[in-house]
Each structure stands twice: as C-alpha cells, then as structure tokens.
Amino acid sequence: MKRAPGSVPTAAAAGLARCHACGQLSRLPAAAGGAAAACPRCGAALHLRQPASVARTWAYLSAAAVLYVPANVLPVMKSGSLFGVQEDTILSGVVFLWRDGSWFLAALVFVASIVVPLAKLLALSFLLLGVQWRSAWQPQWRTRLYRIIEYMGRWSMLDIYVVTLLAALVQLQSLAAIQAGPGAVAFGAVVVLTMLASQSFDPRLIWDAAAAAPAATRKPAPTEAVR
Amino acid sequence: MHACPECDALQRPVPLQSGGMARCWRCGAVLYRRRRHGLDATLALTLAAAVLFGLANAFPLVGLDLQGQTRDTSLWGAVSTLWDQDMALLAALVFATTLALPAFDLAAMLWLLLPLAVGRRPIAGAQVLRGLLAIRPWGMVEVFLLGVLVALVKLAHLATVVPGVALWSFGALILLMAAAAASFDADLAWARLTDAPQPAP
Numbered sequence: 475m476k477r478a479p480g481s482v483p484t485a486a487a488a489g490l491a492r493c494h495a496c497g498q499l500s501r502l503p504a505a506a507g508g509a510a511a512a513c514p515r516c517g518a519a520l521h522l523r524q525p526a527s528v529a530r531t532w533a534y535l536s537a538a539a540v541l542y543v544p545a546n547v548l549p550v551m552k553s554g555s556l557f558g559v560q561e562d563t564i565l566s567g568v569v570f571l572w573r574d575g576s577w578f579l580a581a582l583v584f585v586a587s588i589v590v591p592l593a594k595l596l597a598l599s600f601l602l603l604g605v606q607w608r609s610a611w612q613p614q615w616r617t618r619l620y621r622i623i624e625y626m627g628r629w630s631m632l633d634i635y636v637v638t639l640l641a642a643l644v645q646l647q648s649l650a651a652i653q654a655g656p657g658a659v660a661f662g663a664v665v666v667l668t669m670l671a672s673q674s675f676d677p678r679l680i681w682d683a684a685a686a687a688p689a690a691t692r693k694p695a696p697t698e699a700v701r
Numbered sequence: 702m703h704a705c706p707e708c709d710a711l712q713r714p715v716p717l718q719s720g721g722m723a724r725c726w727r728c729g730a731v732l733y734r735r736r737r738h739g740l741d742a743t744l745a746l747t748l749a750a751a752v753l754f755g756l757a758n759a760f761p762l763v764g765l766d767l768q769g770q771t772r773d774t775s776l777w778g779a780v781s782t783l784w785d786q787d788m789a790l791l792a793a794l795v796f797a798t799t800l801a802l803p804a805f806d807l808a809a810m811l812w813l814l815l816p817l818a819v820g821r822r823p824i825a826g827a828q829v830l831r832g833l834l835a836i837r838p839w840g841m842v843e844v845f846l847l848g849v850l851v852a853l854v855k856l857a858h859l860a861t862v863v864p865g866v867a868l869w870s871f872g873a874l875i876l877l878m879a880a881a882a883a884s885f886d887a888d889l890a891w892a893r894l895t896d897a898p899q900p901a902p
Contacts, residue, residue, distance in 0.1 A: 482727060483711045485704035490711070492704040495831045496891045497733075499704055515895050516827040571855070579854055582847075617707055617728045628841050631798065635848025636855070638795050641786065642779035643763065643856065646770045650859075654788045662794045669838065681708040681728070 482685070486678075491520045524676040528602055534671035535598055541660045541667065542591065548657030551637050555650040563657060564588065564633055586632040587661070594630075594668045597623050598675060605679045613684040620677045627672055630665045634658060705730050736886045740893070744814040746881035750874055751807045757870035758800070763853060767860035775867060776800060776845075802840040803878070809833040810881065817893055826894035834887065843875040 485492055491502045493513035500514055502522065511520040524530075549561035562570070564587050571580035597619055603609075604616060637658050644652040703714050705725035717723060717735040725732055736742075757776070764773035774782070776799060783792035809829050816823040823829065849871070853862050 484709040485702075485711050486709055488711060490702075490704060492706060492709070494706075495834060496827075497703075497706070497888065498891075499702055515891060516831060518831055574858070576854055579851055583851060613708070614728055617730070621707070621730070628838065629844055629847075631841050631844045632848050632851065634791065634795065635799075635845045636852045638779050638783055638791070639763070639774070639849055639852040640855065642774040642782040643765045643772060643852070644859075645772060645782070646765075646767055649767060649770065653786050654783055654791055659788065659790050662791055666794070673838070677707045677728075678709040681710075 482681075484678075484681070484685075486522045486682070491522050493518055493520060494524070523678055523682070524674060527674055527676040527679060528605060530674040531598060531602055531671050534667050534674060535595060535602070538591075538664050538667035538671060539595055541664045542595065545591075545657055545661035545664045546588075548660060549655035550633065550657040550661060551640065552653045552655050553644070553650065554653075561655065564661065567633070567636075583633060583636075586629045590626050590630045591664055591668060594623050594627060594672065598668070598671055601675060601677075601680065605683045608683045608686055610684045613680045616680050617677050620672070620675065620680070623672050627665070627669045630668070631662075634662050634665070703732050705732060733888055734886075736884055736889075738884060740814055740817055740886065740889060743810070743881055743885045744818055746877055746884060747807060747810040747814060750877035750881055751811065753870045753874040753877060754803065754807055757867045757874050760866035760870070762849065762865050762867040762871070764863035764865060765856060765860050766863060773863070773865060775865075798839055798841040799845045802836050803842050805836060806833060806840050806878075810885070813890060813894070817890070822894065827891075830887070830890060830894060837882070840878075842871065842878060846871050846875055 485499060489501055490499045491511070492499055493516060495518040496513060496516040498513055498515040500511075500520065502511055502520060512518065513520050546564055548563070550564055550567070551562045553560045553562065568580050568584045568588070571577075571583060574580075601616060601620060604611070637654050640652045641654045644650050703712050703723075704710070705712070705728060707730035708725060708728040710725060710727040712726060712732070714733070715723060717733075719735055720737045722734040723732045724730065759775075761773040761775050762779070764771060780792050780796045780800070783795065809832065812829055813823050813826055813833075849868065853864075856862055
C-alpha cells in the first residue's frame with residue numbers, strides 16, 4: 475500500500491501552498507514575479523517551502539556549534555563562601571549532583587543540558603546533509619527524528635533556570651553568595667539558536683529530496699538491465 | 702483537501718469521532734483533531750490560568766533559611782537579581798520565556814475567546830492568533846518549574862527551604878496552561894475569526 479515517494483501527490487506539485495499559520499490550502503499565483511502572496515484566510519505570507527530553509531538552518535546551527543564550546547567550558551555559576559570562590563561549569567554541576575546521591579536529578583540535568591543540545595546539533599546537521607545529498611533513505615524515520623528534536627529543544631533551558639534561582643536565593647552576605655557566570659549566557663544562546671535552527675528547518679524538504687532522488691539511488695529498472 | 706505540514710502529501714479529510722485525531726498516511730504527522738469541548742472550555746481553563754499566573758507572580762516562589770539569615774524571591778526578584786549582576790542578556794531571556802511570553806499567551810487567548818464567547822468578532826483576530834501560535838514554543842513555564850525543583854534539591858542540604866505560595870501556583874498553572882493549549886481548537890478558532898466555512902467535522 476506504500477507508494478514510491480515520487481508518485482505521491484503533494485500540495486506543491488499541485489501548485490498549492492499550505493499556510494504555515496492557519497493550515498489553509500490555497501493556489502499560489504503561477505507568475506507571482508516575486509510579489510509576496512498572502513493567505514486569503516489569515517493574511518500570513520504564503521510559501522511552498524520555508525524560504526531559504528537550508529541556508530538559515532545551517533547559519534543558526536553553526537552559530538550554536540561555536541557557542542557550544544564556551545557554554546561548556548566557561549563557568550555558568552560562581553559561588554563565593556567563607557571557604558573561597560568556586561566556579562561551576564555545566565558538567566561539574568552534574569558531577570556535584572551525582573556525588574551528592576541525587577542520581578535521578580544528575581541524569582536529568584545531564585540529558586537536558588549536555589545530551590539534548592549536542593543531539594540537536596548532530597541530528598539537524600544529519601537532516602540538512604540528507605536534504606542536500608538528495609537522500610531517499612527512510613524519510614519517515616528522518617521526519618520522526620525532526621519531530622523529536624522540535625519537542626525536546628525547550629527542555630535544555632533547565633540549567634538556565636536553575637542558575638537563575640540559585641543566584642537569586644543564595645545572597646547571604648557573610649555566608650555564601652552565588653552569581654551567574656558567562657557560561658550561562660553562552661549556554662542560553664545555544665538553546666535559543668538551536669530552537670531557531672529547528673524552526674527554520676522545513677521537514678517537507680526531506681520528502682522533496684526523497685522524491686527527486688529515485689533515479690540515482692534505486693537499482694536500475696530490470697528492463698534496462700535486460701536490454 | 703488537506704496538505705500535511707511535515708511532508709506536503711495531499712489527502713482528503715476524513716470525519717472524526719469526538720476526541721479523535723487524523724494522522725498523515727505517509728509520515729504520521731498529526732493533521733487535525735476533533736476536540737471534545739468547544740472554545741468555551743478553553744476559555745474557562747484560560748481564565749483560571751490567568752488568575753493563577755497573577756498569584757504565581759505576586760507571591761514569593763521559595764524562601765531560604767540559613768543559620769538565622771533568611772531570603773526569599775519571586776520570579777521577578779530572580780530576574781532583577783540577574784540584571785543587577787550585569788547579566789542583562791540572561792535576565793532578558795528568563796524574563797521573556799517565563800513572564801512576558803506566557804503573559805502574552807494568556808492575554809491573546811482571552812482577547813480572542815472572550816469576544817467569541819459572546820458572539821462577537823475580536824479586533825485584529827487573525828493577527829493576534831498568528832502571533833499567539835508563533836510565540837507559543839518560547840513560553841517555558843513548565844521547564845522553569847522543573848528548574849526550580851532542581852535548584853531546591855541542590856539547596857536542600859545547605860539550608861532550610863521554604864516553598865512559597867507562588868510555587869504551588871506555578872504547579873497548578875502549568876497544568877491549566879497545558880490543558881488550555883490541548884483543548885484549543887485552532888481550526889475552529891480560525892473559522893470563527895474569519896467567517897470561512899467551518900472545518901469538516
């Protein structure tokens with residue numbers, strides 16, 4: 475019952491654009507000549523695919539990859555107490571929780587702050603390369619991967635809120651004071667940039683590429699082989 | 702006809718039972734749902750959420766008691782502490798994701814749903830609904846609450862932690878906001894806002 479990707483009727487092939495805001499299908503004027511079409515129902519700008527999706531996603535993604543380094547190397551938090559100043563990176567915060575016996579929380583913070591941002595960087599790069607190389611491999615699986623990334627991204631903000639609250643609460647002049655560190659700014663930027671990256675990626679490109687690919691990736695048709 | 706938002710496959714809409722959802726045959730994305738209740742249920746949940754949002758920001762979130770020294774903070778207090786520590790960018794990020802955008806979310810829902818409930822058309826309805834759907838991924842109240850809980854566990858063995866009124870309010874708020882978002886029938890709202898034909902049942 476599954477049809478080959480190339481033979482599936484798509485909105486774009488029929489000259490129809492789905493409004494990204496309200497979902498309304500409408501016919502794109504064939505010769506728009508660069509004039510922006512607007513959704514007749516809600517007025518949002520109409521596009522067959524997100525404009526410059528691949529370039530924008532790469533741009534956000536490379537900015538995020540660059541900032542991923544200071545986000546993990548610089549301290550996200552500085553705690554001063556009677557015993558001196560201690561600087562914590564994201565990873566040392568996880569180690570602290572682990573040593574403390576809060577294994578569940580340690581695992582939670584590790585996944586939210588370290589695994590998820592890294593997984594987003596790698597998975598989006600993988601999806602972009604798949605589109606650029608016109609891959610026909612498992613478009614369904616890749617769409618599902620995209621959906622998971624879209625959903626997980628926001629949870630990386632966890633550490634930002636932990637630092638915010640610690641810095642606000644632990645201000646006991648003589649005993650202890652906690653300050654947010656420069657790593658937290660870089661980390662916040664990574665979360666925002668990877669969210670922008672996944673929003674600007676258009677999963678329909680996966681299917682477009684898969685539909686355009688078959689000639690290159692499929693085995694030659696038997697008739698050709700016989701001849 | 703419907704086009705899948707994730708793979709663009711064209712498909713004919715099928716009638717759904719109440720509470721059901723339609724998925725794309727090709728990639729499995731959710732195409733549309735049929736909610737159990739209409740926009741009035743969403744309005745009720747949103748009103749309750751707005752009250753709790755007020756409470757959650759009017760009272761201290763948590764207090765700390767360390768050898769006689771006490772300190773408590775509200776969400777706004779936490780944001781302004783960051784600001785004072787020369788962390789303006791971080792303060793802005795926390796302010797936007799936990800205060801400004803959730804407030805806009807609730808206000809926009811009320812802006813749309815209150816007039817619709819009495820049979821009127823809200824002013825600039827399409828623009829407001831578009832804005833609402835665009836900012837929604839950036840409101841992170843539920844992630845914030847998890848962050849508060851992690852921070853409390855970290856502090857629990859240094860000092861006595863006193864949960865404040867706002868902490869419980871936030872707990873109830875995320876449940877109500879999630880319920881309001883889940884019950885919100887955007888297709889129906891689009892149809893009511895623009896007088897387009899109602900979506901196929």
